[in-house]
Amino acid sequence: MNDSQHSDCVIIGGVAAGPKCAATLARRRPGATITLFQKEELLSYGTCGLPFFASGDISSLEELLITSYGVARDADFFAKAKSFTAITAAEITTIDREKKTITGRMIHTGETFTHGYDKLVITTGANPTPPPFPVADCPNVRTFTRPADAAYFRRQAEQGKIGKAVVIGGGLIGCEVIQSCADLWGIETTLIEIKNHVLPYVLDDEMAEIVEREIIRHDVKLASGVGVEKIETDGDGNPVVYVTGREPISADYVFLCLGVRPNITLAQSCGLAIGQTGAIEVNEFMQTSDPDIYAGGDCIETVNQLTGRKMYIPMGSMANRHGRVIAEHIAGCARPFPGALGAFLVKVFDLHVGAVGLSEIVANQTGLKTRAAWGSFPDKPDYYPEYKTFSAKMVYDTADGQLLGLQAVGSGDICRRIDAFSTHLHFKSTVDQLLDFEHGYAPPFSEALDPLHHLAGIAKAQRAGFVFANIDHAVKQFGDAFWLDVRETDEVEGQPIPSVAGTDSINALNIPLKEIKDRVSQLDKTRKIVIICKRGVRSYQAAHILKNAGFTDVVIVGGGVQTMQ
């Protein structure tokens, strides 16, 4: 490569946002010269698929590197099919904003080069967050972010070299990696999370607890609220994880899943503005503080559509959308990027877990005054043979009923609810407007009223003065109140009110809903009464009966005992 190279658009980074931007720009501005530099050998690999390669669900790593029709997404492919130049194993070292050039170095040859640009796009992604504790040098203590990480683990697993694994960090990747270990390979796995619960911030505690029960059910040892002090190696060179206040944990493999942080080295070194989240600051057209330099993907921060605050949300789906906005702005036809709502999904063993918008804890940290509605649902009518269930929590603004967030966890179909709720959030919808949701209905797919309608109904009941609590909250806060179980007697026998960690088991009086009216005189109006059933529907009905009979201190357990299944 000689010094005189110049492209209309130069892109640094070749995983998600970069190639998407390049391909889109090549279509919007045919004839434009577009050059993409990628530090690694591989381009456009399906990072998000790595846990499923590690787990064996995906048989070969190649599947993450090819198109759906089996063609490698390499430089040749991008040149011939997508009309842009991709140069791999090329590390960009400096950006000269005055001269509008970048300089770099070919990793294999050491050759250096300079390349001029009219528009520059930084999609340098993210790097694993370095551990805040000392880590001994050991090949089997690694992060899990690159194809090489997944390939290395899988090779070890296939050779039967991993009997015990420790996963440090219970975020999205950590929760996927424990399955990679435990499910196919039968590795004895421990998950360590420093916060009190897995998936912190994105799920509230009581929703995370549902996930944790699933993790434990699959024989993964869960150590939450536990800090790691250091990782050393034993005499055989195997890692030992030292945790606060517990015995050290010996393992054959340790995954460092401590999250990622934006790779801002280049941006910072050329003086681009870095935001308060530590990621590159961009405007709604993904322009950095230098209007000729764009940035997108996991290295930027974005506006939270609900709070207007900046947030860092590294997510492949976002990166692809950033790439398009950048290309279209360069081509002169962009609409602004709307910001993010924080939608995510993750499969944790047999559980589908998802959320969008703000969790209650995050909303409250933001200073919003919120209320939450809980519910448990079948995902289709109970009479339909293949129905599954899930529990959900909806967060909304107490003052005006604006919707703020939805969390959903269960074996049932949560995706459509997350997607529909996400759309409601985007359009600044309210509890009342959620009742206008017209969902697709047929018994093989859904009930006549959608769970979102029921959640809106619960929120309206709350605003009319009914008090709801999640089962965890109710047991912990009102364990000594008078409990009324309005399920049928055979249901109570089949599934007693589950005990919650650190509390006594609950003894509830069982009066099936149909009998409440006739037996209301048996109840004490002066005591707090906590009403529970399977999913919350009957408790709500019973609460009306008690209210009409003059009871004033009634709590409804939203979501009922199904939440604890």
Added chain:
Amino acid sequence: MNDSQHSDCVIIGGVAAGPKCAATLARRRPGATITLFQKEELLSYGTCGLPFFASGDISSLEELLITSYGVARDADFFAKAKSFTAITAAEITTIDREKKTITGRMIHTGETFTHGYDKLVITTGANPTPPPFPVADCPNVRTFTRPADAAYFRRQAEQGKIGKAVVIGGGLIGCEVIQSCADLWGIETTLIEIKNHVLPYVLDDEMAEIVEREIIRHDVKLASGVGVEKIETDGDGNPVVYVTGREPISADYVFLCLGVRPNITLAQSCGLAIGQTGAIEVNEFMQTSDPDIYAGGDCIETVNQLTGRKMYIPMGSMANRHGRVIAEHIAGCARPFPGALGAFLVKVFDLHVGAVGLSEIVANQTGLKTRAAWGSFPDKPDYYPEYKTFSAKMVYDTADGQLLGLQAVGSGDICRRIDAFSTHLHFKSTVDQLLDFEHGYAPPFSEALDPLHHLAGIAKAQRAGFVFANIDHAVKQFGDAFWLDVRETDEVEGQPIPSVAGTDSINALNIPLKEIKDRVSQLDKTRKIVIICKRGVRSYQAAHILKNAGFTDVVIVGGGVQTMQ
């Protein structure tokens, strides 16, 4: 019952909207007297579940009559748990709007009664559309709308008495009933539809054809575009269906699935306004032309949110929402009903079929100028083992890009796309705004970009001048053009371009996408070129390459050959 009875609210009809209204009103206005009259013995039965009882998916009819916790939804249940009075086997014969009374007759005793009301709610539902042809009296020629119909059929099927069945009418119920016949019971089944395609109006022809291929694949004989002349009986008393221009069809059982029409007899007889659709006219609070009389469910017409025109859309999900609006308006706390978008789902054998908004044919009939975008998609990444596929068609307004409708058909997850698109329609979203959709993403559930993003992208390409056609359209209209297949050669061998009924098979030149650039000189610029691939993505990319090479008459086959799988 004596003459002096009076209720604050009287409800006529006890299936969906009626009980929902009664239960909601009892909660909103405790102490109000509410009496519901139901002509049949059964209350609140799951009508939509009947095909699944008929098919054997649901083992007993009772499951459609009980709550999820096993308690019968009978008058006793409603009185004790829901705080309203339900009276069954009570036929209401007249409404006296002056005196604000209804009169009726107890079906078993013949006793007549009068009941006064402050507010009256008409939820009289719908009746099967009577056949427009003569039908001989035969117990095995019946409609399929009541529990008795389903129970009768299933008894006959269980006893092995049905070897051959004819289903007349390829609407939603007809499409469910053919499965009830063919799937479990192995009955030789013929489906007759007078229109050219099944699911007319809700699906456009080329989308209906996908459903028809599935029907035929499951050995159901499909006779579409075929009128029934009469149904007679043979010497053994078995039905014979006479159809225009074909041999008569002998059968053991004939289902009349000709749709339903609103039951407006009572409303009409007391002079309430009937709308242009033939259903009861109501305002946005579900009030009829008499403000003290409400109506909801399958007997009313509703406003189409997209066209502002009145439509008749009998649907259990709507009925439930009507019931709530009526109750809340009576209680003084209602928001208006927003009208309908026409969302529906139906399972046709292994195919999931759904739509929301306007089909292209309906939109054009309404006078809208529309364009359609087609696509075929995996519902998760191709590398994820359990992915399934579907094809979709999006209709939007040519002038301003307003979204008008989505149709989706395939084995993959269409529900979440229908629900999200429905929400976009409700908020009057456009093609551009659809690109802002933030879907939940994780490989076990979805791709980084959602099919809705791709459809929006296709629509934007159309507006930029690219021409797309569905494969059926392309084969029929451009069969003699020059076809270019840009798939890999092994794909072409594995799945040649399917032939379309009534056309010659297509001979396309195969140049894989990656080779187009180098071989573009082999192509003739003066001819129309139709580009095809598996899902449309590569064709779109190839179209850009040709356009940049100066080709001006290029058609992209949207959705590719996957549409025909």
